[in-house]
Amino acid sequence: MSSGGGESLSSDKQKEKARVSRTSLILWHAHQNDAASVRKLLQEDPSLVNATDYDNRTPLHVASLHGWLDVANCLIQFGADVNSQDRWKNTPLADAEGAKRNSVIQLLKTHGGSSYGQNGSHFEPNTVPPPLPNKCDWEVDPSELDFSNSARIGKGSFGEILKAHWRGTPVAVKRILPSLSEDRLVIQDFRHEVNLLVKLRHPNIVQFLGAVTDRKPLMLITEYLRGGDLHQYLKEKGSLNTAAAINFSMDIARGMAYLHNEPNVIIHRDLKPRNVLLVNTSANHLKVGDFGLSKLIKVQSSHDVYKMTGETGSYRYMAPEVFKHRRYDKKVDVFSFAMILYEMLEGEPPFANYEPLDGAKRAAEGHRPTIRAKGYTPELIELTEQCWAADMNERPSFIDILKRLEKIKENLPSDHHWHLFSS
Template structure:
């Protein structure tokens, strides 16, 4: 009898410990999610949403991302006065320092947000840092000393029959003509051509592109860095982007999807080659371009958010800014502001492969932010199309594994895609008539 009592007591304490552990996990998940939310709403200038979160949990005013940046840093950089006032009202530390020792005031000064500078100073804000976060203490040098090789005189660009082929927050992409050849020109808005942040990002992208040479990477041709507006010139690809192609075509046959996937994987394997690894960080259908309307060749483009990392060790992991890139294709570790490495691109690749096979974007019934949140909670898109080749489904699942160490490299992905292509009957179609 006493033995049974001892056992039951042991079970209940084990069960209680298990419940506590599960409860702790839930709390941690909720905390990470709320941290992401308040930083996102601060970035989006949504003062009402920031206030609502702080009313529910005032400690979120001290939330920090992996670069140790608070919601007030984010609001100060963008000049969002109402958000900043709300954060200060809830006790934000106006002199909080990020990993580069920058205060919110240092960010506001670097971004020339004059009203924000006055506001922060009125609350005792001090200016430290400016030693390498978003700003550099001296003018940004040209990317390369021998830039005459690729510096283009704007008078050589003919915009008489130009058309807009893309738009972004910093400018637009136009189809134009350079020395008789159709080209794509990324043109920075004149109003932003003096913005240090924008100039830095622009020169960073030029610096990356100038080093890249690969059949599956959009080819850099030159740039205008001496005159305004700043412009980046690449080859023009007549086929448009993969996003538009999938919108028109819907799901692709497995053989086409595999051919496309191999082109993307080749470009990415080149970028991920050590020791100079380039992490794309925004791999999505809009940034994959079709060489021509025959859609027989793809190239990876848009390196605006890419990071060039010098790898000392093949297992290096980096602390980089969280929530970089497009939510629908974002790896969970990025959304959660965790440490991450080049395997974030493998996750995005899995989402693109899924979209090519299904014909719809992953989690298309969710808004992008909600989709990223759902994925960060451990969920994945459902395989709906019938006739999935087992090997292709397994590869997709491994590429979007929650643990980035379990995701294959692009070189491994290529080998596996080649094997799948070999076993694929040439006339294979989805088995839509079988249950």
């Protein structure tokens, strides 16, 4: 009897696994504008027409956002719910309007599509946004920020990063695009998120100091680190020796273990060398920065949250499940960490011979960068391969990564400990 029950349970698990796999497939084909493959899947299993991902987004949401008319038509023919709402309460029409996909807008309206959600022309009936939090102790008066000798030190899809002075102290100021600063929901989200971020304290996390939320443009103030970012450092230095790469990795892992700590897990989702900063020019202390920002700025198209910052550079370090629009969790950061470790030891970015998007495609297809560097000990190879495993459940946590790095460091031959930061 128990054997039969076990087989039944196993069969149910297999069915569930197959269902999850087909859901990912239809979302992927919708994303790729492959109407023929979408139709084939729906002929095999019509219920997939309203399959949803982790963010409750259906294939019709994906097709509407990208303006794929043939895919949208096919989905509607198979009975797609034209007014399904994702976790941000956006309907497919709201997505199409936000991205100005006129052909799809007409199609959806013809089939009874309504425009609700953060992107839509009106909110869902009877929805009242929660009140904005009161002014907090982190609210900075913009008149206290001195931009007279400011220099631009970075740029992103959200705006620009400037070096400025606040009460005489050098700071980094992220100045949000005016177009984003007008949206009440963005301001609300911005305040709630900053409320969380300013409470974080860790030696390997860039310190948030405050924000400007009651005047335009929105600004976010963090400590200024003189050493620049890891991307620039590796560009100048080339490959690091084993001990240096381990020390750098441990700093990153400490910061990430803190962010991933229960119960308030913060998933970075855009971990890459540009977002790892050197405290000083001695390069003996790293901090992780720019976490929370892609989540924080829910720009007009909700998919921008989903695709992270929108910078193509991010693709190089992107976990396959994010690229494929599958359900993901904090293990996406572990995958990115493996790619950074690879870059430190090899002296070149992962899939360096490919454009960032093509590199992400190769990773999603199961390929991984080729390990050649002498600095890669067998233990580091094993750790890297586990961290970039296709199955996110096989990737270790940052706590485990730290323990293993400490052990690897202890077992390094003594000559590895000299000239830590020589290339």
